[in-house]
Amino acid sequence: MQMKQESFQALQQYTAQVESLYNSLRSFKHDYSNILLTLYEYIDTRDMDGLASYFTRNILPLTKQLDPQNAHITRLSNLNIVELKSMVTAKIIYAQEMGIDVSVEINQPLNRVNMDIIDLVRILGIFLDNAIEAALETDIPKMSFVIIQEDKETVFFMTNSFIDHHLQISELSRAGTSSKGSRRGIGLYNVAQIISHYDNLFLDTHTQGDTFMQVLHIYA
Template sequence: MALINSIPLLTLSVLGYFIPTCCFLPSKLTLKQKAGFFCILLVNLFFMMHGLGNAGVVFLLLSSCIYFALIFKNRLLNICAFIAIYLFCVLCDHVFSLFWNTLISSFSNFQTFTMDYFLYVLLYVILMAIICPPLGKLTHRFTIKIIFGIPKQVLALITANLLVCLFIFLFNIIVGQYIGYSDKIITFNCILFGCYCIISTVLIVNLLKTHMAKMELDMRQESYKRLQEYTDQVEEMYSSLRSFKHDYRNIMLSMSGYIEAEDIKGLRTYFHNEILPQSQSLSKNTAQLNQLMNLKVTELKSIVSSKLLYAIELHIAVTIEMTEEISEISVDALDLSRVLGIFLDNAIETALETEHPSIRFAAISLDTEYLFIISNTYIDHGLSLASLRQPLISSKGTTRGIGLYNAQKILSKYPGVLWNTAKDETSFTQQLNIAK
């Protein structure tokens, strides 16, 4: 009978961990994964309530971490997040206990499986269900920009801090069960846990802010590098043009020799073998740059030109469509450069897999919006369009697949930008509609 009566309390206890985990975990759990995690919590909390006590927390943490390591590719990140979520739950539980002590009744008089204890757990779960969803969204907004680019050194420092914090929490929880949770112990634990959490949070936030600043600096240096490459390419084209003009007189003189000798066959051979290849090489690259003259945003021009000229060097057929001037865009130039850079990198890699690689880049100015279109030949690997925007999902290997995910997070900051992805049997297209 006691076992049956404990089922509602057990279910509520499971929800006390389940709700925060689903809200705060960096990787989204599928319905099947949620069911598996719920069962793990159910089994562990059952044994904790019927024999193991708070010492069973060790098994709960181990089994949950192993489960997340098995279902997620970014294992360490999600394990660290789960440990942080558990510490958050412990802190909330102690703070709630302190308020309960002060406003309702002494927590030290509680007995397990009583109505008072059931009411306490019920109110705690309701509180978690109210505060966790908005807090989870807030946390994701802060961390999503950097979460998949955290260096190993920073992640190691965060992991070490969480493990030390976890050890302190577990020690206090397990010892507290044996000596009893008096009002003074609950107050002391609240102060200890609160101070440590505040200090840890400040340290971690500062680490992440430093990392974000470094990422921003690296991106600006990359943008400058692309601009320098573009400048070098323009200078190279100009030098080629000067060289061609300088040789023009000599070319005419050499052709006049064939004409005076009325050697039409020799002239034709000389023209096709010597003159035409130089002319085509010069005009081809110059034509590509001429198309980009209408793009007046320097950061965009540098990244687009360098990527497309790199594609030409790889013998990819490149088509550029840009007939009207584009000078001001409502999206931050650095953000748009990053997104277009990601699209073009993917287009180049994907096009090279095909027998006749080609890329089309179009920038079109309409009355109310700008259109940026990047289309390329590709081989269909059977991945859905929706899955391509998920982290670590790619046709290029298990360690790839961050690019489009990062692009989605960048574009999510701009409500005036619409991103469409389409594909048919031979071409893959990315299109950005940017409101003026």
């Protein structure tokens, strides 16, 4: 019942953000023809300097009316697994509210995965929680959530900005290993335990500069 309630609340948030973006687009579309007419006199008189100045001063700021954060949320529309969509939506909205620059990409509709959905929700929930916490330690917090579907596999690709605390990647899945102090570090240990029960999962964890990456492969 608690999971259903949390899923319902997350989907309500998702719907509200999609509706907000739709209203922004509708408002912009309503003004679009009038905006174009304001350019006519500059073009008709070949006043390119005036056109450039007018565009920079008056037209370019209008793009800020379309909230890029909401635009990323709409890309979750391709995630058609309700339990997973609810959890990811809640995490993404929370990350945005905390000031993290979030990017979302899902290349095509995802209707099923070749593993227990609760196990997948647990794994990705841990990854997203860790990504949010690590990103918030950095000066310019960023994270991304990407799903790529291919013929024989589904790939979940998550990245975040992080501060390198010089922990060995190979040690992160051990219980108690954490950069966050004592009595922490159980999350990635739980991930390792879940993955150990599957023979069609492969997790690639690595870093590149100031970016931490978790890439989960699920084979068909």
